[in-house]
Amino acid sequence: MAIKLYDLAGAEDDHRFSPYCWRVKMALAHKGIAFETLPWRFTEKDRIAASGQGSVPVMEDNDRSLHDSWEIANYLDETYQDGPALFPNEEAKAATLFLKFWTERVLHPLLMRLILTDVHDGLHEKDKDYFRTSREKMLGTSLEAVCEDRETHLETLGKGLAPLRATLDAQPFLGGSSPSFADYIVFGAFQWARCSSATEVLVKDDSVKAWRQRLLEMHDGMAANAKRPAA
Amino acid sequence: MAIKLYDLAGAEDDHRFSPYCWRVKMALAHKGIAFETLPWRFTEKDRIAASGQGSVPVMEDNDRSLHDSWEIANYLDETYQDGPALFPNEEAKAATLFLKFWTERVLHPLLMRLILTDVHDGLHEKDKDYFRTSREKMLGTSLEAVCEDRETHLETLGKGLAPLRATLDAQPFLGGSSPSFADYIVFGAFQWARCSSATEVLVKDDSVKAWRQRLLEMHDGMAANAKRPAA
Numbered sequence: 427m428a429i430k431l432y433d434l435a436g437a438e439d440d441h442r443f444s445p446y447c448w449r450v451k452m453a454l455a456h457k458g459i460a461f462e463t464l465p466w467r468f469t470e471k472d473r474i475a476a477s478g479q480g481s482v483p484v485m486e487d488n489d490r491s492l493h494d495s496w497e498i499a500n501y502l503d504e505t506y507q508d509g510p511a512l513f514p515n516e517e518a519k520a521a522t523l524f525l526k527f528w529t530e531r532v533l534h535p536l537l538m539r540l541i542l543t544d545v546h547d548g549l550h551e552k553d554k555d556y557f558r559t560s561r562e563k564m565l566g567t568s569l570e571a572v573c574e575d576r577e578t579h580l581e582t583l584g585k586g587l588a589p590l591r592a593t594l595d596a597q598p599f600l601g602g603s604s605p606s607f608a609d610y611i612v613f614g615a616f617q618w619a620r621c622s623s624a625t626e627v628l629v630k631d632d633s634v635k636a637w638r639q640r641l642l643e644m645h646d647g648m649a650a651n652a653k654r655p656a657a
Numbered sequence: 658m659a660i661k662l663y664d665l666a667g668a669e670d671d672h673r674f675s676p677y678c679w680r681v682k683m684a685l686a687h688k689g690i691a692f693e694t695l696p697w698r699f700t701e702k703d704r705i706a707a708s709g710q711g712s713v714p715v716m717e718d719n720d721r722s723l724h725d726s727w728e729i730a731n732y733l734d735e736t737y738q739d740g741p742a743l744f745p746n747e748e749a750k751a752a753t754l755f756l757k758f759w760t761e762r763v764l765h766p767l768l769m770r771l772i773l774t775d776v777h778d779g780l781h782e783k784d785k786d787y788f789r790t791s792r793e794k795m796l797g798t799s800l801e802a803v804c805e806d807r808e809t810h811l812e813t814l815g816k817g818l819a820p821l822r823a824t825l826d827a828q829p830f831l832g833g834s835s836p837s838f839a840d841y842i843v844f845g846a847f848q849w850a851r852c853s854s855a856t857e858v859l860v861k862d863d864s865v866k867a868w869r870q871r872l873l874e875m876h877d878g879m880a881a882n883a884k885r886p887a888a
Contacts (some may be wrong), residue, residue, distance in 0.1 A: 514746075514748035515745075515746060515748055515749070516833065517745035517746055517748070517749035517832065517833055517837070518746070518748035518749045518751070518752045519833075520749070520828060520830075520831070520832055520833025520834070521749045521752035521753045521756070521831070521832065521833070521837070521839055522752045523824045523827060523828060524755070524756050524759075524820055524821065524824045524831060524839075525752070525755050525756075527819070527820035527821075527823040527824050528755075528759065528820040530820075530823075531819040531820045531823065532819070532820060588758070588762040588763070589755055589758035589759040589761075589762045589763060590755065590758075592758040592761075592762065593754045593755045593758050596754060597751060597754060599751075600751075600752070600755060601748065601751055601752065602747065602748055602750075602751025602752070603751075606748070606752070608752055608755075
């Protein structure tokens with residue numbers, strides 16, 4: 427039985443933009459593991475209640491239920507040792523943890539200011555109220571206010587990418603000479619932006635953009651072919 | 658013949674605060690390699706001219722001259738394979754590069770705003786003009802202006818440490834269960850602040866402060882015993 431992944435979807439079933447789900451989809455493709463995705467919406471908590479989770483990714487592998495993209499990557503390496511590793515070894519995994527938290531605490535907020543209203547607009551009608559209410563409560567302001575002054579946010583993102591740019595000036599992947607889960611963590615953030623918004627967040631032709639392009643084309647262009655809003 | 662390290666010094670010969678030199682001193686201690694340091698000032702370019710460098714660390718190992726802390730760490734692992742590794746393997750090294758650039762592009766600037774005038778005040782008289790002129794040209798403003806509004810800079814640093822804090826909440830060292838060069842890179846930045854300024858930059862009792870304390874005490878308290886300005 428193929429692995430099943432509950433994958434956040436928008437108004438259309440094939441519109442998939444969750445950064446954490448993209449990590450897992452890239453990880454499964456990296457390891458050459460067949461999987462199917464099930465479109466899931468924020469308000470369908472009951473469908474994944476058995477996992478004890480209120481959000482995706484939730485992955486089912488036979489009778490195992492997994493959640494949390496980092497834990498799923500660990501599970502995949504342990505369970506499917508034939509495929510290429512996502513974490514080449516324990517030391518590389520430890521050294522990747524900082525990058526994971528940088529992505530979640532720094533990069534996601536920087537991107538959010540550029541795409542949050544677009545994320546909302548692409549959602550299924552039944553999710554829109556939930557999304558707006560929960561996010562505005564968390565942020566203490568409206569979605570629209572967060573996204574005001576786009577030019578400033580683009581410039582702030584450009585500066586915030588400095589350590590990523592310097593790393594990718596020096597080596598082709600965050601994992602080194604070939605991609606590892608480190609790459610998919612950061613790529614997930616950019617794919618969230620790309621699949622949520624028609625506008626480009628990477629405005630410079632730099633090593634970050636070239637690296638994203640390599641990842642978009644990987645695994646038969648799985649990420650490049652993903653649905654995104656029309657410009 | 659013991660390894661010699663040209664080490665940036667202040668007014669007093671034993672006042673050593675360079676973040677990049679601290680990386681190397683911790684690295685040498687980590688590997689259990691004996692070394693001696695030679696106090697060096699910014700304006701003593703002629704003393705390290707043979708290295709082709711205008712700044713330290715410059716390390717001499719018999720007839721080899723090395724510079725750049727990252728390159729020195731690589732050299733030490735290759736040359737002294739008996740001691741504990743600084744980079745456990747190539748994949749861990751690749752995954753550490755992002756942390757190096759984050760330290761240099763994000764953490765150093767955040768700390769600089771808290772300590773730059775103190776760094777200046779601790780310098781040897783013959784270095785002060787050079788330091789002020791070169792830094793003010795680079796920054797486009799005075800040292801004093803950079804350090805204005807200390808409370809805001811402390812708060813910005815506290816927020817900027819979020820990914821570091823989250824990582825050290827999850828594991829005792831950036832290298833994982835034991836320190837690696839990743840730890841010494843980031844520690845060098847905090848030791849730069851600690852040895853330059855009497856005021857504390859880590860104002861919360863969090864995992865970052867606890868981790869710094871572990872590193873201060875390591876290697877017979879080499880870093881803890883370093884000279885710093887009196888409060």
